[in-house]
Amino acid sequence: MNVGIIGIGVFLPTERMTAEDIAEKANLPIEVVKIKMGITEKPIAGDNDHTVQMAIRAAEKALEHATIDAKDIDVIIYFGEEHKEYPLWTAGIKIQEELGATNAWAFDIQLRCGTAILAMKLAKSLMISDDNIRTVLLAGGYRNHDLIDYQNERTRFMFNLGAGGGALVLKRDVLENLIYESAIITDGSFSEDVIVPFGGTKQPLTPELLLQGLYRLDVTDPQGMKTRLEQRSLDNFIKVIRNSLSKSGFDEKNLAYIGMLHMKKSAHEFVLKSFHLKEENSIYLSNYGHIGQIDQILSLQLALKEKKIQDGDVITLVSAGIGYAWGAITIQWGKQRGGRDDSL
CATH class of the missing domain: 3.40.47.10 (Thiolase/Chalcone synthase)
Structure with a gap:
């Protein structure tokens, strides 16, 4: 199916x-x-x-x-x-x-x-x-x-x-445009690193706190989070992409496009190089920033408009979410003569 x-x-x-x-x-x-x-x-x-x-x-x-x-x-x-x-x-x-x-x-x-x-x-x-x-x-x-x-x-x-x-x-x-398999990793050790400290049941938002602007995002341990996350995050990006491709029955050499969230350019380039891909095999969202969950859909639409994706191309969308969660899903774009029966 x-x-x-x-x-x-x-x-x-x-x-x-x-x-x-x-x-x-x-x-x-x-x-x-x-x-x-x-x-x-x-x-x-x-x-x-x-x-x-x-x-x-x-x-x-x-x-x-x-x-x-x-x-x-x-x-x-x-x-x-x-x-x-x-x-x-x-x-x-x-x-x-x-x-x-x-x-x-x-x-x-x-x-x-x-x-x-x-x-x-x-x-x-x-x-x-x-x-x-x-x-x-x-x-x-x-x-x-x-x-x-x-x-x-x-x-x-x-x-x-x-x-x-x-x-x-x-x-x-x-x-x-068949959707194949996904891979998701979550790591609860980061679950309270990035939070809005006030407004929940632990610290209800009072008028005084509202006036102080304390309803915004904050990082509880910035240096500790950076130390723990930096390499682990890149490793998990690579892992979910590889796992998604493998579970979908594709080899890494089949990968033609990666739809990534906006992040540091150096990290974006690292992911591409890890799969022997070039700048034209993705879109760096410097004119859009990070629109959260929307980044992968935006990247996909832009790539289709710019003809970076052709019929038959294998593409992987990859994300990362505060908490921390990494995810990837593989799609084969265009008209297919047949598809794998996932009920088997």
Whole structure:
């Protein structure tokens, strides 16, 4: 039984924050922002660019691309951020209502910036296990730049956070853009390294704390986290890509494109070199920054537009999420003469 991608949608706000803006806010040399952080500019949310609203706009584009009606959707999975319109709210059901997906049921999942990979894995599993599920919409939004204090040096590696929405339409029993196997690693030793300290049950957000701006992201042990994470993260990037390819029945030499999240340019280049790939085998998102869970969908759409992906190409999407989680999933793009039967 095959599952393939039949629709892609990305929504980006029109407002931009440039490298110069970030350098001024953070009191950093412009070279640090442009070269070390790898940011030229990034989209940021306007007054009406709410998290789930951006997911809905992306979903509309994905449905249009797939040329299907919302009533054809069986399940909607919201994979966007928890920082959204309301703190206690099931976003997937809102998306269902706004699209008019009256035949669907919906739910939310969360693995920080690794959630898109998880959503694709879960959607495929649902279709394999339930014959009534034939078409699944994945949609998410992200605007965690709201939670960044540019004066807080501990969060400097998150100055690239931007805003946007992304969506995919997945369908079973198709012979195009086939989704193969995924690999996910989680490491709980990092689970409380990056948090919003206030606003939960441990430290409720009071008016006084709100005025002090203590509702933003912070890093509890920056040096310790850097020491523990630096090499482990790169190793896990390589491991999940290799595992995903191997489980999918492909050799590393088959890999034609890697859709990566935005990270330091040196780390991006390291991953490519590890698979003997060149700059043209990926897209470095310097004009977009890091839009969380949306990065892989954005990279895929940009690569198709720039014709970096051809029919028959094997591509792997790879992510990393605070917590810490690494994930990869392999896709063979284009029309296929046949597909592997995953029920065997």
